[in-house]
Amino acid sequence: MKLATLIKDANGNSLGRDGQLVIVSRDLTRAQPVPEIAPTLQAALDNWQHMEPELQRRFTEFEQDPTAGETFDPKRCGAPLPRAYHWADGSAYLNHVALVRKARGAEMPPSFEQDPLIYQGGSDIMLGPTAPIIGDPRWGIDFEAEVVVITTDLDQGSTPDQCESAIALLTLVNDVSLRNLIPNELAKGFGFYQSKPASAFAPVVLTPDELAPHWQSAKLNLPLRVWLNDQPFGYPDAGVDMNFNFAQLLAHCCKTRALGAGTLLGSGTVSNKQQGLWGSSIVNGGVGYCCLAELRMYEAIEQGQPSTPFLGDGDRVRIEMTDQNGMSLFGTIEQQVVAIEAS
């Protein structure tokens, strides 16, 4: 089943802070509101056990009638949850962690292989797929392409198996990162705040069954595709070199607290280990990257300093995942930077 949240009607008028839940055809061409089942995605997640079968039934009917619904316009979409109650972001691809640390001269402690890194993000404003990235280029604006799961309720102390069962939906995120603000902020010891502004989400969420057979053992085994200014930038496989699966990450989150329905957990920047430093970029025959920081790290190792700048005014990032037939699964995140000069 595929779902999305419209935040504008066909005339461009607001559909409210939480938008309107729609079912979306598998080919992403048609959509239909389902107010008689649930007005918003959060309302559906609040009662997922009852809502999911209802929505699945409607989705099946909708797929069978190609004339049903209206045109699906991702520009009218917000984030699937335009505001959410919990946004935690893991860093499950340790290759990314090791590289980003290396770039600032720090080693990765061996404990990181057993103890997942997770940060708590702001969830009051989740951006839609085409929202601009508004920031000061002096902040070092970077993208981070990731896979996200959305859960139902989870009790404190839930096991990885219980966590896996609570994964209701999947989607993609661009976890925008302000690299030049990170070192000073992390040095203070309280984690990210200013350096992790609002994130943008793909327009469409999928139930795990929709991703079979690529969804296995709480990992999504498909390449995550990133373009920078229309040039291919990366397509690492999200199922490769993921040191903790989503069930393990969620169990880490649940150790000391319960999680509410509609919790979003990100995978961290997808990153594949590859042989040879320069082999990693697409122009050098590799699978490339899901953020600029990794490319800049390779450049620093090879050339003594990074040569690719962070994002500037007008730069465009595109993030998408396709199935084995090239069909877009979640729709596309397409963001453009709007530079401001911050005081």
Next chain:
Amino acid sequence: MKLATLIKDANGNSLGRDGQLVIVSRDLTRAQPVPEIAPTLQAALDNWQHMEPELQRRFTEFEQDPTAGETFDPKRCGAPLPRAYHWADGSAYLNHVALVRKARGAEMPPSFEQDPLIYQGGSDIMLGPTAPIIGDPRWGIDFEAEVVVITTDLDQGSTPDQCESAIALLTLVNDVSLRNLIPNELAKGFGFYQSKPASAFAPVVLTPDELAPHWQSAKLNLPLRVWLNDQPFGYPDAGVDMNFNFAQLLAHCCKTRALGAGTLLGSGTVSNKQQGLWGSSIVNGGVGYCCLAELRMYEAIEQGQPSTPFLGDGDRVRIEMTDQNGMSLFGTIEQQVVAIEAS
């Protein structure tokens, strides 16, 4: 104006995940739902400019008729926002920061006097005032009594003055902290996650006008009172030694992002500088503390090691703020520890 959120009806039945908004009499004895204005506190905050005058009018009428409404029972209350979209917690009392750091052998960098410490917390499950603290005593369970502001919408880049105008409501929080999980977690560099489980809130929220003349320059100039197992533990003044006021803290939060209506920002553990180490505890004639960690720090300095344990099964914490006449402003946070053995 005083408001609260009921999560149970008089028969103990759930009033839903977001509960029911009620206006509360100034003396905290009576309450009345206002569904014709707003069903929930979040709904009121979403349209605060229009809702606040309506609610204020109803509150004035309610105060004038002492027979109106039903008995206000804080045991039926959830957190004012039982789930929220943004919970950020500052650490504006640098005396607390310096002491807690000293306890782990770390100095406070001078930059902390200009650059506020703020961490992002989980907001999907905000506990009501009498919810138990469920945790493993090996985690080192501690309380942290704080003042909290709740805002309307704020644009990215808002100034301190704009932020001060956006403060809609105030209340109190017990920001439960798991001291023995903190060092390892902070060493990973991504901030708190497991070491900051769900926080409990006072039952009642107040508009700033209700706190005049104690609400001045975005600080609340009243003692915050804490009892541990019915013994007075602290009553430091929340307006004293607060190095950043709420407007400055909010402006820090807004630097790279907008904030949505219903954002909660905590002050950090209230802590007053006092002359002499032992003078600080109440039994030694001081104003005492708002967390165990500070007392343990003093003990470590004086005796070589802390002698007061963290919280164990059955321990009870009470947090309250009263006006100059001894009247409770926000109602009382009263939590008891329920010990579990975590795997």
